[in-house]
Amino acid sequence: METMMIESDKLYAPMISKIVKVEQLTTTEKRFELILPNDHPLGHKPGQFVQVSVFGYGEAPISICSSPTKAPVFELTVRRVGRLTNKLHEMVAGNDLGIRGPYGNGFDVTPFIQKDVLFVCGGIGLAPLKSLIDYTLAKREKFGRLIILYGTKNPQEILFRKEIEEWSQRGDVEFHMTVDRADKDWQGKVGVITTLIPPLQLDSENTMVTVVGPPVMYKYVLLSLKGKRIPDDNIYLSLERRMKCGLGKCGHCQINKCYVCQDGPVFNYRHIRQLEEAI
Known part of the structure; x- marks a missing residue:
């Protein structure tokens, strides 16, 4: 399976991204529109994710919910479920977030x-x-x-x-x-x-x-x-799994020999139908 490759000097250091717009979708979900410095495109494929960090609160994987054709802005939808996401829901346009990625294999169109x-x-x-x-x-x-x-x-x-x-x-x-x-x-x-x-x-x-x-x-x-x-x-x-590092290092998302954050999260069903615990 093809794995998204990222320059080694960008693997661990988050890029500072600015929130452009926040929209309340439901009582527990908000949509965030973000942009990287110098209007640099994120360069993602549909189905990929980024690691989002709020300094002092932690980091979590969030799926990208906008098309690459919308560059340079990109969108994330965040459900409020814990300490980090509660802090994200307090943030407004003009605030900064840390972004690592994009990671994983998305949809090959x-x-x-x-x-x-x-x-x-x-x-x-x-x-x-x-x-x-x-x-x-x-x-x-x-x-x-x-x-x-x-x-x-x-x-x-x-x-x-x-x-x-x-x-x-x-x-x-x-x-x-x-x-x-x-x-x-x-x-x-x-x-x-x-x-x-x-x-x-x-x-x-x-x-x-x-x-x-x-x-x-x-x-x-x-x-x-x-x-x-x-x-x-x-x-x-x-596939949804508890991804942590996004780099296949921590093992949180491992299914047998498969790392969801690297080999996925998007899989062709033929490749995983015999993989125990995948479905």
Whole structure:
């Protein structure tokens, strides 16, 4: 598997990045738009991540949720879950963050060219997949059908509402959304995300599938894709593991001989279907 290479003198030292804009997405998620010094592009691929540090509070891996075509700015979506992310949520435009990366293997879009692309996004898994979605929309003429499936626990957890409205109104995008539990105001579909797959009419050999979401979702999505006769070679997954260093040194994200921060986080399903504990 191809591994992203970074100059040795930049492996450990964070670059100072400035927050340009902060947007509240839900009660627990915020979107941060950032820029590096001298408008230097981050140089990422869809699906990669960066190590984000707040001096005095620590460092954490965060997926990039914007397309490389948006350079020089890039976006991160941060869920408030602990000391570091609570501090991040206190920060405003003009504040500085430390950024290392980008790290890992993202989505190689070459196999997707001239193919239909099905995005299966569960919960905050929409954030890393949004980078690829935005990329395919920016290069729309290079792809066939674009089908986006998105599921959340409830309507209050829906991310990127402005973008979802745009996707829903585009004639060249097929967007379907469901929630596990509806409230009294919800008028859309109710059910787990796999309920959105059976009604789809897919050209199995010509459809590339990307899956990102909570680990419990993967095996059920894969079963549904098998029912659609999607070849294993056409399925790409981004694995969530407790990454720490981003360099394959600490072993936090190790699955047998595989390091998610280096060999992934994006994997072709054929390469990991026999890897114990991967799915």
